[in-house]
Amino acid sequence: MLSSGPSITEAFTEKFEKLFPSWPMFVATLVSLVLVLIILWYFLYKPVKKAIKQRQDYIQSNIDQAEQANVSSQELLAKANMKLLNAHDEARNVVKDAKHEGEKVLVTYLEKAKRESKRIINEAKADVKLQKQELLEENQKHIAAAAAMLSRKILKEEVNSDIENKIIDEFLKGE
Known part of the structure; x- marks a missing residue:
């Protein structure tokens, strides 16, 4: 089977040469x-890398500040x-102290009230006793x-006031 066209190796070489037309063009x-x-490395990669690094530093700084x-x-919460x-x-201590102080004041006022009531009762008893004594003396005089009036009427004689006073004094002393 011979064909009149180019062989496979020639066809391959021809296609390869079409891919790489010339060595100087390939090198250029x-x-x-x-x-x-x-x-691109100098103008693109380095600035982008630098910007990314700055952004990472900024984010890390924010994270550190947030943690702090x-x-x-x-x-502050623990202190509060x-x-x-x-x-x-x-x-609680203030309420407790106030309660104790209130109880002390209550006891003091109760004791003061008891003393005052005893004093008032004693004064009232003394006043009643004095009024009773005065009433008795007044009743005795009456x-x-x-x-004396009754005895004058009975005796129908006149008694002078000196004798009358003497009889009254003897009567009062006798009781």
Whole structure:
């Protein structure tokens, strides 16, 4: 089977030569590619890498600040809770002290009221005793006067006031 056309190796060589038309063109393209890659590296990769690094540093800085703020807020919260507990304890102590003080004041006022009531009762008893004594003396004088009048009427004689006073005094002393 011989064909009049080119052989396989020749066809392959021809296609390969079409892919790479010439070595100088290939080298020039390769050099251009390397130059473009270097330029892209210098103008694109480094600034992008630098911007990404700055962004990472910024984000890390924010994370660190947030963690620090969280730690400080936890400390402040713990301090606030301690102050709150201390305030509750202090309030309980104040209420307890006020209750004890109130009880002392109550006892003091009760004792004062008892003393005052005893004093008033004693004064009232003394006043009643004095009024009773005065009433008895007044009644005795009335009785003596009534007795003298009655005796005058009975005797129908006149008794002078000196004798009358003497009789009244003897009567009062006799009782």
